[in-house]
Amino acid sequence: MSASLSDLIPNPLKQINFSLYFWGQGISLIGSWIQSAALSWLVYKITLSTSALGLLTFSAQVPMAIFTLFGGNVADTFQKKSILYVTQTAFTFVALLMFFATIENASFWYFIALTSISGFIAAFDMPTRQAFVVELVDDKRDLPQAIALNSGMFNAARVIGPTIAGFLVAFFGEAICFLINAISFLAVLTSLFFIKTKKGENLTSEVKADFKAAYNFTVSNKEILISICLLSMGGFLGISYMVLLPAIAKLILHTGVQGYGLLMGSSGIGSLVAALFLGTRKDTSNLINVIKRFSLLLSISLIGIAIFQNFISCSIFLFLAGFSLISLAITTNTLIQVKTPNNIRGKMMSIYSLSFIGLSPFGALLIGFLSNSIGIEPTLIICGSILFLADILVMKV
Structure with a gap:
């Protein structure tokens, strides 16, 4: 019986370094995610503006888009564990500043500034975390599973965090959410302390390969190029439902902060199911066709959110949107990780991150102002329709 129980545990979780992380x-x-949900709700409560929600996303992601390529170069040059010590500690201080800002009733622009600082930190944190996973897996055949588990963990938090945030905000206010986030960073800092990696194992003799090598590798590989293009479209238009969710909850579905938390949870559950589903997939062949189908499902989900305006229907389409968007991201990540040589892995992960977030701040800004001008529902339909047409064109490639 113990042997059968052991078989149920994914191989990466049997490895101490990966399990700790x-x-x-x-x-x-x-x-x-508790902080993210609370911050969006707080900003909408302060401003009552979807443009402000777009600006919030813009302020977080523009620094990431600008500096993430440099962050990937840093990840290839220095010890990834050391970089993560710095970034996670920095995130802790930003969360504490948000806690004090909320208590002092700071202006909307103060939160925009802190969000921009978080985006700058994330430009170094994200490509480093993506590339660090490879170092934590002993058998590289377990890499697709490890990537899916890593994403599954992210999306489990995406389900749990906003749901908790909804009730915390309702009963205690937004400030407590920022304090909890600051304390939660102690967990990852502790795990990093106990993770043992060989000093310099990520620094190869080929580490000086520049971004031209990563760029040439990207454009010369048809599957990677197509997947990155689709992911960029998903980042630009597919995030529209996430940007507008506080307004969808309040103005269209007429629900409060608890309902908003449940809606975010619906999307998160979809993302989690996607990660668990892809975690069982060991076959890495024909990933590009899988990516195309997930992108198509995302476009249909956006249109469904706009058309079917009741809580249950919206939750279902949010589930599908979360499932398809994260499936698109995970499968693209897997495709890149499987095909990328070690000496440009950090750079390729920064290109991957840039393709997902590089256009999204401009998409968020456009979506925020467009929804203020023509309404939330037409904005979602436009985003879904453009993405649908792009998917149809790519299907023929």
């Missing part, structure tokens, strides 16, 4: 990061990410 998985659980430490998982606790920290729950805190991060």
Whole structure:
């Protein structure tokens, strides 16, 4: 019986380094999603503007888009564990500043500034975390599973965090959410302390390969190029439902902060199911066709959110949107990780991150102002329709 139970545990979780990172990061990410949900709700409460929600996303992601390529170069040059010590500690201080800002009733622009600082930190944190996973897996055949588990952990937190945030905000206010996030970073910092990696194992003799090598590798590989283009479209238009969700909850579905938390949870459950589903997939062949189908499903989901305006229907389409968007991201990540040589892995992960977030701040800004001008529902239909047409064109390639 013990042998059969052991078989149920994914191979990466049987490896101490990956397991430590998985659980430490998982606790920290729950805190991060609690903060994210509370911050969006707070900004909408202060401003009553969807443009402000777009600006909030813009302020977080523009620094990431600008500096993430440099962050990937740093990840290839220095010890990834050391970089994560710095970034996670910096995130802790930003969360504490948000806590004090909320208590002092700081202006909307103060939160925009802190969000921009978080985006700058994330430009170094994100490509480093993505590339660090490879170092934590002993058998590289377990890499697709490890990537899916890593994403599953992220999306489990995305389900748990906003749901907790909804009730915390309702009963205690937004400030407590920022404090909980600051405390949660102790979990990942502790896990990093106990993770043992060989000094310099990520620094190869080929580490000086520049971004031209990564760029040439990207454009010369048809599957990677197509997947990155689709992911960029998903980042630009597919995030529209996430940007507008506080307004969808309040103005269209006429629900409060608890309902908003449940809606975010619906999307998060879809993302979690996607990660668990892809975690069982060991076949890495024909990934590009899988990516195309997920992108198509995302476009249909956006249109469904706009058309079917009741809580249950919206929750279903949010589930499908979360499932398809994260499936698109995970499968693209897997495709790149499987095909990328080690000496440009950090750079390719920064290109991957840039393709997902590089256009999204401009998409968020456009979506925020467009929804203010023509309404939330037409904005979602336009985003879904453009993405649908792009998917149809790519299907023929």
